[in-house]
Amino acid sequence: MTLQLPAMPTLAARTIAVDAPEDLLALIPDGGMAWVRRGDGMIAWGEVARFDSRGSSRIDDAATWWRRLTRHAVVRDDVHVRGSGLVAFGSFSFADASVHGGTLIVPRFILGAREGRGFLTEISDDGAHGHAPDLASAxxxxxxxxxxxxxxxxxxxxxxxxxAVESAVARIRAGEVDKVVLARAVGAHADSPVDPRSLMPYLAREYDGCWTFHVDGLVGATPELLARVDHGLVTSRVLAGTIRRTGDETADLARAASLAHSSKDREEHAFAVRSVTQVLASHCASVNVPDEPFVLHLPNVMHLATDITGSLDHAATVLELVRELHPSAAVCGTPTLAAARLIDSLEGLDRGRYAGPVGWIDGAGDGEWCIGLRSAEIDADDPRQVRMFAGCGIVAASEPASEWAESEAKLEPMRHALRLG
Structure with a gap:
């Protein structure tokens, strides 16, 4: 079946230099989007164009729409840093069958900061800009x-x-899969609508090494980079293998050493690294994979982590890589299709956009996409309803009690942001 795309507006983007904002999230208007890490990043508001997609081709369909939309766009960029010029923000569901599907949104305004340099972009759908944007007016x-x-x-x-964990372990030991990631959802109900802007400052402050984001009701602070493409260089950060922090520095150092030498966690991590490396190797002239993972220290947990880098050997866009990388073993399992079937039979929930790709893409196809972890989804129809998510990688040595404790630790960022604990 041929994809039926809506009529394409002619977009024009104008980017100028402005003073770098000290706190991007303090300026975000109601309904705005955000992508911030360690003070750098972007906030965006308004909507010039939007594409919603569903099903197994949702990422491909969105990439096709974006490619057509940018083909005749007029872009004047005085700054030329990552994120300036024409940009769309997006998020996609974890599963093909999810009712949530995927979305790309082209905002009216983008305010950004990169390494001390600020920029403001205005995007219109009339094909021309006769003036430079003004921040106060925007x-x-x-x-x-x-x-x-x-x-x-x-x-x-x-x-x-x-x-669910016991059943997963039994089926792993029976040889059905090597690893499967099981998730749980925890609902919360508010007296009045939840404004995502009230959550993001806490997340950005307490988890500054993560990517704090808000796109279309999905808000969180994720530590896992699915793919960044920047002028031909691709980077992915793989996390798998987790231990909870105690708050005692000496004890946590010992727990970090235990994690680094845990055969169960190293096995889980190896599956995730292998799945990402295989995809990147098909697109890159060279791929660098460190021999050993490092331990990533976050305020609530520690993870085994590996940063994989590569040099693209052709003009692949970040969404092309995202489509092939998702779902990785870190959020689904190994082998992927068998693990996905097992998730369907054991989990009993629609993950929505939890553990799906979330990020942004520019007019050249570069961009940054993470996995939507440590997140919550604010219900679009009733913003008093919130769902938080956490997942755990299950392997043959997994035990239900320890996996429950790990999921509780992973829920902490959103629970604390929502002042639930």
């Missing part, structure tokens, strides 16, 4: 974030989790 009369309402968390179904 921000207009921005209202402050609504105070976070009181939320009540639903109880987790531990019995169902234990049964």
């Amino acid at each position: 921000l207009g009369t921005t209202t402050p974030a609504a105070p976070l309402p009181r939320l009540t968390e639903e109880d987790g179904d531990r019995d169902a989790w234990n049964a």
Whole structure:
């Protein structure tokens, strides 16, 4: 079946230099999007164009739409840093069958900061810009974030989790899969609508090494980079293998050493590294994979981590890589198709955009996409309803109690941001 795309507007993007904002998230208007790490990144607001897609071809369809949209776009960029010029933000569901599908959004305005340099982009759909954008006019009369309402968390179904993990371990030992990632969702209900702007400052402050994001109701602080493409260089950060922090520095150093030498966690990590390396190797002239993972220290947990880099040997866009990398073994399992079938049979939930790709792409096809972890989804129809997610990699040595504890640790960022714990 031929993809039926909407009529393409002629976009024009104009980027100028501005003073670098000290705090991007303090300026984000109501309904705005965000992509920030260690003070650098972008906030965006307004909507010039949007593409929604569903099914197994959702990422390909969005990439085709973006390619057609950018083909005749007029771009004047005075800054030329990562994220300046024409940009779209997006997120995609984890599963092909999810009702959430995927979305690419072209904003009206983008305010960014890169290594001390600030920029402001205005995008129009009339094919021309006769003036430079003005930040004060672009921000207009921005209202402050609504105070976070009181939320009540639903109880987790531990019995169902234990049964799912035990079943997964049995099927791994039977040779059906090598690894499967199981997730759980925890709902919370608020007295009034939840404003994502009330969550992001906490996430950015406490998890500054993560990518704090908000795209279309999905908000979080993820530590896992699926793919960054920047002028032919591709980077991916793989995380798999987790241990909870105690808050005691001496004890945590010992736990980090234990994680680094854990055969169960190293096995889980190796599956994830292999799945990403195989994809990148098909697109790169060379791929660099460190011999050993390092331990990534976050405020709530520690992960085994590997940064994989490569040099592209052809003009692949970041969305092309995202489509092939997702789902990686870090969020699905190994082998991928068998693990996905096992997830369908054991999990009993629609992950929505949890563990799916979230990020941005520019007019040249470069961009940065992470895995939507440590996240919550604010219900579009009823923003008083929030779902938080956490997942764990299950291998033959996994035990339900330890996996439950790991999932509880992974829920901490969103629980604390929502003031639930």
